[in-house]
Amino acid sequence: MKVRIYLVGMAFSVASPAPATDITCGENAFRQQVAETASRTVHSEPVQPIVGEFPTDEGTPECIRVAFRLSPSGTPWNVRTPESSGSFAFNLAAMRAFAKYRFKGSWWRFLEPNVVILRGVENRKPANWHSPTP
Numbered sequence: 001m002k003v004r005i006y007l008v009g010m011a012f013s014v015a016s017p018a019p020a021t022d023i024t025c026g027e028n029a030f031r032q033q034v035a036e037t038a039s040r041t042v043h044s045e046p047v048q049p050i051v052g053e054f055p056t057d058e059g060t061p062e063c064i065r066v067a068f069r070l071s072p073s074g075t076p077w078n079v080r081t082p083e084s085s086g087s088f089a090f091n092l093a094a095m096r097a098f099a100k101y102r103f104k105g106s107w108w109r110f111l112e113p114n115v116v117i118l119r120g121v122e123n124r125k126p127a128n129w130h131s132p133t134p
Contacts, residue, residue, distance in 0.1 A: 023061055023062070023063050023085045024063070025063040025064060025065040026082075026115075030065065030115045030117070033115040034117055036114070037103075037114040037115055037116055040070065040074075040103050040104045040106075040109075040114070041101065041102070041103055042074070042103060043100070043102040045097040045098075045100040045101060046120075047090070047093050047097045047120040049120070049124065049126070050087075050120075050122045051123060051125070051126060052089070055124060055129065056125065057125055058121075058124065059121040059122055059123050060087070060121065060122045060123055060124075061085070061121055062087045062119070062120050062121065063084065063118065063120075064085070064090070064095075065081065065083040065084065065116075065117050066079065066081055066095075066098055067081075067082055067114070068113075068114050068116075069111060069112065069113060070106070070109065070112075071105060072105045072107045072110060073105045074102065074104055075103075076101070076103065081095075087122050090120060090122045094118040094120065097118060098116065
């Protein structure tokens with residue numbers, strides 16, 4: 001009896017569509033750390049747009065949370081990506097943008113965690129998009 005109930009519940013979870021929710025990447029939970037990191041940011045870089053083979057008019061919203069610590073000279077170390085929306089191409093573009101970030105260093109905040117949430121839209125048609133005619 002328990003096996004059948006488990007299988008029915010599992011089938012329901014597989015068959016039900018994924019809810020269309022706003023992707024936040026922990027923005028509410030890490031709001032204070034994001035704000036503190038923003039105050040230490042000297043230079044930030046936008047994520048370059050990613051256009052795949054079949055772009056759509058609205059694209060797909062993507063995000064990635066980057067957690068790291070800062071050396072006294074302001075260089076990120078112990079860089080991790082604990083959460084993302086799951087797009088590999090967007091994650092690569094976001095990490096390329098993060099590599100260009102510059103921060104203020106501090107001896108006193110050497111071990112404090114820092115968090116940056118990078119957002120973007122993947123696979124949106126560019127303004128000059130022209131579909132090939134068949």
